Amino acid sequence: MFIKNIEVKSKTILGPMAGVCDTAFRIICSELGAGMVYTEMVSIEGLKHKNLRTESMTYIAPEESITALQIFGEDKESFAKAAKYVSENSECQTIDINMGCPAPKIALKSKSGSSLLRDVNKIGEIVKATVENSTKPVTVKMRLGWDSKTLTILEAAKIAEENGASAIAIHGRTREEMYRGNADWSWIKKAKELLKIPVIGNGDITDEESARDMFEQTGCDAIMISRGAQGNPWIFRQIDHYLATGEKLARPTFEEWAQVVRRHWSLVVKYKGEDLANREMRKQFVWYIGTLPKKEICKQMKEEASKINGINDINRIIDMYNLNVEG
Numbered sequence: 001m002f003i004k005n006i007e008v009k010s011k012t013i014l015g016p017m018a019g020v021c022d023t024a025f026r027i028i029c030s031e032l033g034a035g036m037v038y039t040e041m042v043s044i045e046g047l048k049h050k051n052l053r054t055e056s057m058t059y060i061a062p063e064e065s066i067t068a069l070q071i072f073g074e075d076k077e078s079f080a081k082a083a084k085y086v087s088e089n090s091e092c093q094t095i096d097i098n099m100g101c102p103a104p105k106i107a108l109k110s111k112s113g114s115s116l117l118r119d120v121n122k123i124g125e126i127v128k129a130t131v132e133n134s135t136k137p138v139t140v141k142m143r144l145g146w147d148s149k150t151l152t153i154l155e156a157a158k159i160a161e162e163n164g165a166s167a168i169a170i171h172g173r174t175r176e177e178m179y180r181g182n183a184d185w186s187w188i189k190k191a192k193e194l195l196k197i198p199v200i201g202n203g204d205i206t207d208e209e210s211a212r213d214m215f216e217q218t219g220c221d222a223i224m225i226s227r228g229a230q231g232n233p234w235i236f237r238q239i240d241h242y243l244a245t246g247e248k249l250a251r252p253t254f255e256e257w258a259q260v261v262r263r264h265w266s267l268v269v270k271y272k273g274e275d276l277a278n279r280e281m282r283k284q285f286v287w288y289i290g291t292l293p294k295k296e297i298c299k300q301m302k303e304e305a306s307k308i309n310g311i312n313d314i315n316r317i318i319d320m321y322n323l324n325v326e327g
């Protein structure tokens, strides 16, 4: 798939997740086959006010695959400024505009994210302002609309395309649905039929079969996986392999699993320091443990993982599994 002039070699993409898709996790997913990775959403107001933490979120490491830096906000002038800042200061290959976040703080308080889907003309203005001030291709990630009565996705996607968007990612739920029920992929198919630019299908892809179904049912150009990659970054190469051969790749061995957990830890320490790494890895480690088969011992491991303090704790918890399986 090409996003304007940028070639994305694998059709599996890591979706943006605030609090999850930091540099470390993006590197891990890139190394395990994600053809493209999205950052956590970055505030355009934070960039405008030169907030140091916000600026640091625009850093992209050399080990990452093609990377989309996702920005969120409401005001078109701030989008223009952010596009300029990112073009000049970030190594990302594309800029993505968040038109999907349902969180009250974003969608209600700051009228950003999925709130933008309520005003289709404004979408056009925001995309135009971003494209005009960016040296990188601009994409948009959208939900289907605000609620079931206002399914604006097709109009929104069309106007984004007309104003210069180079690809659209669609999560098949409305804002009202949050994460409930099943994603409705039929709108992704309709958008694919309507648009000339690439369409990326998103929502509820968790394994090889659901990835295949998304392609078959929608004709989308690539798939985006978010929650399915939590604790399971192997999902990208597993899906790639299945799509190419029709066969399932063996699950990672325990040794490989442990090696990736340790590498993830060392990357978080490298980019965030040990204090933050502890907090970050507590959540990530619990997800990793959730993918192991021996559920009985995993329960104990998860309890311990939520309290880790340093690599020695990580090694000790990994050994709990080892000893249990051997014993």
Ligand SMILES: Cc1cc2nc3c(=O)[nH]c(=O)nc-3n(C[C@H](O)[C@H](O)[C@H](O)COP(=O)(O)O)c2cc1C
Binding pocket: 015, 016, 017, 018, 019, 020, 039, 040, 041, 070, 098, 099, 100, 101, 141, 171, 202, 203, 204, 205, 224, 225, 226, 227, 228
């Ligand atoms: C913890 C979490 C954080 C998320 N943060 C973002 C975000 O920053 N930007 C965004 O566009 N979507 C965000 N999403 C939505 C996902 O990218 C994705 O659209 C949604 O989870 C559906 O895909 P999935 O079924 O593959 O998870 C987030 C989802 C989760 C679970």
